[in-house]
Amino acid sequence: xxxxxxxxxxxxxxxxxxxxxxxxxxxxxxxxxxxxxxxxxxxxxxxxxxxxxxxxxxxxxxxxxxxxxxxxxxxxxxxxxxxxxxxxxxxxxxxxxxxxxxxxxxxxxxxxx
Amino acid sequence: xxxxxxxxxxxxxxxxxxxxxxxxxxxxxxxxxxxxxxxxxxxxxxxxxxxxxxxxxxxxxxxxxxxxxxxxxxxxxxxxxxxxxxxxxxxxxxxxxxxxxxxxxxxxxxxxxxxxxxxxxxxxxxxxxxxxxxxxxxxxxxxxxxxxxxxxxxxxxxxxxxxxxxxxxxxxxxxxxxxxxxxxxxxxxxxxxxxxxxxxxxxxxxxxxxxxxxxxxxxxxxxxxxxxxxxxxxxxxxxxxxxxxxxxxxxxxxxxxxxxxxxxxxxxxxxxxxxxxxxxxxxxxxxxxxxxxxxxxxxxxxxxxxxxxxxxxxxxxxxxxxxxxxxxxxxxxxxxxxxxxxxxxxxxxxxxxxxxxxxxxxxxxxxxxxxxxxxxxxxxxxxxxxxxxxxxxxxxxxxxxxxxxxxxxxxxxxxxxxxxxx
Numbered sequence: 121x122x123x124x125x126x127x128x129x130x131x132x133x134x135x136x137x138x139x140x141x142x143x144x145x146x147x148x149x150x151x152x153x154x155x156x157x158x159x160x161x162x163x164x165x166x167x168x169x170x171x172x173x174x175x176x177x178x179x180x181x182x183x184x185x186x187x188x189x190x191x192x193x194x195x196x197x198x199x200x201x202x203x204x205x206x207x208x209x210x211x212x213x214x215x216x217x218x219x220x221x222x223x224x225x226x227x228x229x230x231x232x233x
Numbered sequence: 234x235x236x237x238x239x240x241x242x243x244x245x246x247x248x249x250x251x252x253x254x255x256x257x258x259x260x261x262x263x264x265x266x267x268x269x270x271x272x273x274x275x276x277x278x279x280x281x282x283x284x285x286x287x288x289x290x291x292x293x294x295x296x297x298x299x300x301x302x303x304x305x306x307x308x309x310x311x312x313x314x315x316x317x318x319x320x321x322x323x324x325x326x327x328x329x330x331x332x333x334x335x336x337x338x339x340x341x342x343x344x345x346x347x348x349x350x351x352x353x354x355x356x357x358x359x360x361x362x363x364x365x366x367x368x369x370x371x372x373x374x375x376x377x378x379x380x381x382x383x384x385x386x387x388x389x390x391x392x393x394x395x396x397x398x399x400x401x402x403x404x405x406x407x408x409x410x411x412x413x414x415x416x417x418x419x420x421x422x423x424x425x426x427x428x429x430x431x432x433x434x435x436x437x438x439x440x441x442x443x444x445x446x447x448x449x450x451x452x453x454x455x456x457x458x459x460x461x462x463x464x465x466x467x468x469x470x471x472x473x474x475x476x477x478x479x480x481x482x483x484x485x486x487x488x489x490x491x492x493x494x495x496x497x498x499x500x501x502x503x504x505x506x507x508x509x510x511x512x513x514x515x516x517x518x519x520x521x522x523x524x525x526x527x528x529x530x531x532x533x534x535x536x537x538x539x540x541x542x543x544x545x546x547x548x549x550x551x552x553x554x555x556x557x558x559x560x561x562x563x564x565x566x567x568x569x570x571x572x573x574x575x576x577x578x579x580x581x582x583x584x585x586x587x588x589x590x591x592x593x594x595x596x597x598x599x600x601x602x603x604x605x606x607x608x609x610x611x612x613x614x615x616x617x618x619x620x621x622x623x624x625x626x627x628x629x630x631x632x633x634x635x636x637x638x639x640x641x642x643x644x645x646x647x648x649x650x651x652x653x654x655x
Contacts (some may be wrong), residue, residue, distance in 0.1 A: 176468040176517075183562050184513035205454065211538035212517065213555035217562060 121145035122170075125156045133162045134224075136145060138170035141178025141205075151218035153181060157196060165227040172210050185220055196233035197217065199227040244382060246441065247275045251277055252389050261397045265296050268390045272367050274380050275386060279369035280344065283354070283390070284313050286363050293364065295338075304338065305626045313364045316351040320361060322384065323351045326374040327591075350375040352383055353390035362394050403532060410586030416446040416472040423479035429455045429608070431525055433649055437617035441641040448474025448516075448641035449586050452482050456489035462521040462530070463586040464644050477561075481506065481516055495522050499569050506561030515559035523576070528648060530574040530582065535560035535616045539590070539602055543574065543609055544652065545579025550606050579650040581617065583609055588639035589624070594632055604631065617645035 121139035128134050135156050139145055163202045171178075183196070189196035199221040201209060209215055221227040251271040265283050272281035285292040286308060293313055294305040308627060315333045316323050328334040328346045339346055347369050349636055354363040365387050370379065420442060428436055438451050445606060448467030453460065465481060467474030488498040488649050496569045506516060514626065521532035536542060536559030542551045557569045585605065592600040608627050622641050628641075 148362060175587075176466070176515075179559070180468050180513050180515065183559075185516070187513060210555050212536040213534070213538070213558045214536070217558045 121148045123149055123152055123156070127171065127192050130231075131159060131162055132173065132228070133157065133164040134167065135164060135195040136149055136167040136170060139172070140198050141181070142174050143175065143177040145173065146177040146181045149181065154185055157185045158192060161192050161194060163195045163231045164189065164197070165231065166198045166207060167200045167219075167224065168198055171216070172202065178210075179212070179214065183191045183214075183216060197221050197227040199224055238620075240282075244275060245272070248382065248385060250387065259399065261394075262296065264393055265395055268365070268393075270388070272365065272383070272386055275381055276352075276367050276375070277371045277443070278284075278367035278375075279371065281367045283363070283394075284364045284366070285394070286317065286361060297547060304341075306335075309610075311338075312349060312351050313366060316353055316364050317361060318332050320355065322353070322354050322380055323349075324375050324380055325349050325351075348374045350380060350383055352380075352387040354387055354394060356395040357503055358395070359392070360395070362398075365390060368516040372421060373553045380445055381630070402462040408512070413444070413446060413474055416470075417442060419472065419479055420446055420448075420450065420475040423450060425453055425481050428453050429460065431460055433525060434460075434523075435617050435647045435649060437621050437643075437645045439621045439641070439643040443470075443588075443636070443637050443639050444640075445470040445596045445638075446475050447471075447588070447640035448478055450478035450482055450496040451584075451642055452485065453615075453643070453644065453646075454486060456486070456522070456621070457492035458489060458495070459525055460523040460646075461489050462487065462523060462532070462584070462644060462646060463643060464586065464639070465516050465518040465519065466537065466586050466642070467516040473511075474516075475516070477506065477510060477516055480509075481518065485520065489522070494530055495520070495533060495571050499535070499560075500565050503535060503557070503569075504564045507564045510561040515562040515563060517555070517559045517587075519555075521574075523646070528576045529634055530576055530646075531571045532574065533569050533571050536562075536570075537584070541583040541585075541602075541606065541609070542574050542576075543581040543606075543613055544577065544612060545581075546577055548610065550610075552602065576646075576648040579613065580648050581609060581613055581620070582646040583620075583643075584644040585624075586640060586642040588637070588641050589628060592632055592635070592637075593627060594635045600628060600631055614650065615645045620647075621646055 124136040126134040133156055186196045197219045209220060221230055268283055269281040274503045282295055284295050287294050291308050293308050308314055312323055312333050319469045325331045326348045328349050349366055349368050353361055354362050354365055363533040394624060400650045424440060436453055438453060447470055450465045452463035463485060465478050467478045484502050517536035519532060519534040519537040521530050523530040536555045538555040540553040556572055588599060590602060608623050611618060613624045
């Protein structure tokens with residue numbers, strides 16, 4: 121599981137994920153992802169287009185960071201989910217607690233909403 | 234190894250005493266303390282230390298020296314590193330004159346190293362497990378006979394070290410095995426011993442836990458509102474998720490036996506789990522109540538999906554998504570809404586844990602919903618136990634040896650077909 125952090129004007133954090141968000145993947149990401157999405161206190165958009173698979177531990181990490189960001193008062197928006205991943209989000213009712221946008225531009229719009 | 238020249242009887246006695254003590258079972262820290270004390274005494278050194286080789290991280294770890302603990306250095310660093318590379322003793326009469334000497338440890342502790350004798354610790358399988366270092370021979374420098382004695386001591390130390398580490402690994406593996414065993418017992422204890430008898434319906438549950446118990450659970454029980462149907466899956470493996478699922482099962486049975494409404498129960502259980510589950514862990518759960526008189530199944534699903542309703546009349550499926558987010562992830566901000574499912578004669582409710590839908594074969598394909606639907610449609614008229622068997626068989630053929638890494642749980646509820654009119 122790879123992670124890339126890009127700083128956009130704002131400042132806004134853009135985090136790109138690449139790989140499988142299964143238990144080992146989530147484990148590898150762990151602290152770095154939390155640091156980039158929660159600790160810095162900046163609004164963040166997460167590019168999921170490189171994520172080929174997601175399971176419960178990966179979902180847990182996303183929920184945990186979404187909650188953390190909410191507590192710190194900044195937005196956390198996911199975008200670019202592949203069909204399999206988007207299906208998992210919808211089947212599991214995750215669209216009720218995660219902010220999921222269809223594209224990067226929509227994600228950025230949501231930050232200023 | 235150099236032959237030991239004439240050993241004075243008291244030196245020999247000291248060496249034998251240490252050998253005897255090292256042969257007894259030891260905790261690592263106690264063993265290292267014994268070795269360094271023995272080295273100082275036998276070799277008349279001011280200080281002794283044992284560095285353990287962490288091969289995975291390519292580091293040497295200093296476990297024991299009188300006032301320094303757990304220092305880590307790259308395995309090529311300093312005199313100890315040179316000793317690892319050379320796999321041979323290094324005797325340095327004037328350390329500060331030797332370019333390999335690393336003075337930083339001295340600076341941290343305030344000790345001033347004059348001379349040193351560094352020896353590799355190689356066990357009986359010829360594996361280098363660490364390095365022993367003695368510093369500052371009282372009244373002089375380390376001589377050849379000191380080196381010979383030290384080598385004898387190092388050999389004993391290496392073997393004892395190997396043995397202690399192996400024991401620790403065995404103990405850790407045993408502890409893990411016990412935990413998994415306990416998790417499996419806890420998980421199995423909460424499952425219904427017998428499935429209820431409900432006129433007009435047949436039901437079946439299959440439970441195949443993974444080796445590392447994956448936190449699945451299910452329930453089928455007659456309660457005040459009718460038949461309780463539950464399929465649950467807690468995040469993680471082992472004892473913690475197994476316990477959270479059994480807790481949930483107990484709460485649900487109690488609440489429904491007391492006649493509490495579905496929405497209230499779901500809300501309460503979700504919020505209680507949100508309070509007690511650690512760090513965003515959650516339990517996906519389908520909770521349904523079937524009224525056998527009206528054949529209406531009302532359900533709320535927290536993160537558990539897809540929920541398949543095979544309709545015999547249309548010979549087609551209605552697939553429901555979860556109606557709420559996974560339970561315990563966070564408290565509910567508004568009351569949850571239930572969905573209703575009308576079970577007509579011949580209809581089958583199919584609840585499967587996600588392990589089945591997501592089961593990957595060697596080619597990287599997942600089993601998927603279409604394969605499940607195809608098996609169920611073909612076997613829909615058969616008793617649910619047979620439908621379950623067919624699903625497992627088809628899954629096994631598809632998997633073609635790919636291992637099961639999560640619990641497989643199936644709950645099937647079938648409303649019996651009305652007898653044909655002759």
